[in-house]
Amino acid sequence: MATAAAPNSKLQQSLALYQSTIGKKYVVAITGAALFAFTIGHMLGNLQIYLPNAQEALANYAKLLHASAELLWAVRLGLLACFVLHVVAIAQLYNLNRAARPTAYVKKSPTISTYASRTMYLSGPILFFFVLYHLSHLTTGATHPNFVDMDPYHNLVVGFRQPLPSLFYIIAMSMLGLHLTHGVWSMFHTVGLGHPRYREALRTFATIAAAVISIGNISIPVFILLGIIGKDLV
Numbered sequence: 001m002a003t004a005a006a007p008n009s010k011l012q013q014s015l016a017l018y019q020s021t022i023g024k025k026y027v028v029a030i031t032g033a034a035l036f037a038f039t040i041g042h043m044l045g046n047l048q049i050y051l052p053n054a055q056e057a058l059a060n061y062a063k064l065l066h067a068s069a070e071l072l073w074a075v076r077l078g079l080l081a082c083f084v085l086h087v088v089a090i091a092q093l094y095n096l097n098r099a100a101r102p103t104a105y106v107k108k109s110p111t112i113s114t115y116a117s118r119t120m121y122l123s124g125p126i127l128f129f130f131v132l133y134h135l136s137h138l139t140t141g142a143t144h145p146n147f148v149d150m151d152p153y154h155n156l157v158v159g160f161r162q163p164l165p166s167l168f169y170i171i172a173m174s175m176l177g178l179h180l181t182h183g184v185w186s187m188f189h190t191v192g193l194g195h196p197r198y199r200e201a202l203r204t205f206a207t208i209a210a211a212v213i214s215i216g217n218i219s220i221p222v223f224i225l226l227g228i229i230g231k232d233l234v
């Protein structure tokens, strides 16, 4: 006799896996990998500001991103889903950890943790607030002093000439670097690549990738603040 839901349906298996700690860790790793890929692509797009025809290149890039409303919204919703799942799974893992150890360690052992790993619960929330501010600044223009639709070069130069927003970007991008240093390494570990033979190489990869993304992004507000980028805009 057929039951309403076959006991071994893929959905049920996935939900059962999600109930487990390792299932939640996989969700954090997979969504983290997607967000990591996005930050690489986004930074490469932003670095077009260093091209000789930066204003035109960035405008064409914006046009390309907005060419298909369906695709744009599919990507936006996919990113939002990754972001929400990433945060929810981390919050659940945090609560499980606390339930398993209601009293904190008398002395935390810094030997097995790094500064990046210890600050994940600081860098994560800062990035959350950064993304909210960032969307209001450079996507909708609500917090931008002089937003021009589909002209990212103008929006970046005018936006980053203001020291306070630039400072916030620099702090947030440093936090992104710290978050990715531990997050990317942790992602490899979760998917079973923590074998001692690869451990150091993967840790080095995570550190270099995080530094490149962080420094690449930070360079933009810094060069604009210094007046090196954007001299052509009065």
Ligand code: HEM
Pocket: 039, 042, 046, 061, 062, 065, 076, 079, 131, 134, 135, 138, 139, 150, 152, 156, 169, 173, 176, 217, 218, 220, 221
């Ligand atoms: C200095 C660093 C960054 C710069 C200069 C920058 C620049 C921009 C610009 C110009 C846009 C508008 C693109 C357009 O609509 O044409 C944008 C959108 C966006 N940025 Fe960034 N970004 C930076 C860092 C980040 C980071 C770290 C994240 C996420 C972790 C992020 C997430 C987004 C998202 C989700 C959008 C909206 C895309 C859309 O749906 O239209 N950005 N960014």
